[in-house]
Amino acid sequence: MDYVRGIFKARPNRFIAEVEVDGNKEIAHVPNTGRCKELLVEDAVVWLKPSDNPNRKTKFSLHFVENKGVLVSLYSQQANSIVYDAIINGKIKELEGYDYHVREKTADNSRIDIYLSREDEECYVEVKGVTLIVDGEARFPDAPTERGAKHLKELIKLKKEGNRCCVFFLIQHPIGKFFRPNWENDPKFSQTLNDAYDAGVEILVYRCNNQLEGIELVPESLDFDLGENITNGIVND
Template sequence: MDYVKGIFKNRPNRFIAEVEVDGKLEIAHVPNTGRCKELLVEDALVWLKPSDNPNRKTKFSLHFVENKGVLVSLFSQEANKIVYDAIVDGKIKELSGYDYHQREKTVDNSRIDIYLANHEDDCCGMNFLVEPCYVEVKGVTLIVDGEARFPDAPTERGAKHLKELIKLKKEGKRCVVFFLIQHPIGKSFRPNWENDPIFSQTLNDAYDAGVEILVYGCDNQLSGIELIPESLDFDLGQSLSNSIIND
């Protein structure tokens, strides 16, 4: 189904947006719980996916917003699928070589986005999984001075996931936190110390514990989104700058 062009007008709460479509005000679901205040500004051009469910309260979902001449993906759950598909297709060299791929692996009271492992036969011909790798994916849309920052709003859930990775790492498992930059302007990554010092410090703790950090960008087109197979730099320290690119 093709996208529908709209004009953003207002966001009454984090779940919905008021958008103008063909001169008529419509209500659209926002599939991103982040603030996105530097992106969802009045009269911003947005791209909506129509719903074919007649029982749904909102007629559209807001998938893209145009910012600085590029498309920014606001469909946060899509980040997990993009990374998963890229792993399966062998586009992420750091996560290649696994023959078992699973989305949403339950660990204690958390769900880790991606679980990787390898099949191995024992001496009795029984097959089991070895060399487990847990990957938590975070989609990033906030850009500050050319750097991607996460999160754009405090996230206790995000810090919880990092603590789960630290625990798994201490048990001898390979663990990765994967930041997918969904705004094409972002060319590197830094945690958002200004908005969420707890998450930022926990990310540093995770890295010190041996949890790997991967940062990649993606190519956003209305015809589809694909991961760009080239890792990007990151810096875990605090920044003195607090100037968003839209200011």
């Protein structure tokens, strides 16, 4: 089904947006619980996916917003599918060579996004979609996330039990080519990310190109900066 062009007007709460389509006011579901306030500004062009479910409360879902001349994907759950498909198709060199792939693996009281295994290794991958860009840097999160910190703690535990663990940041704003945690917004998550790195949890950063015809992961890992003492994945003395 084709996308429908709309104009963003307001976001009464994190789940819905008021949009204008062909001069008419419509309500659209927002499939992203982040604030996205730097993206969802009044009169921004958005691209909506119509729903064919007659029982649904909203007629549309808001999938893309135009920002700085590019399309930004706001469908946060799609990040998991993009990364999973890229692993299957061998586009992520760091995660090649696994025989078994499955999504949403239960570990204790958490569900980790992707589970990989081969004869000699098990690997857990937690995916985070990133839409916030500040001074050209991609940053996560754009709103405090207790759930995100919980996932990192679960990865630390799994790593200490002898598994390979990765947190995968997928930059869904195409202009982002460098990543760092959002210390100003969520110091708890940012510190837990540092703790995870120190514990041996790997950090992978990739970005995607967005088109209405489809989204593709760019098969090239990007640099990151975790904070004052860690730059590009290397601890500074």
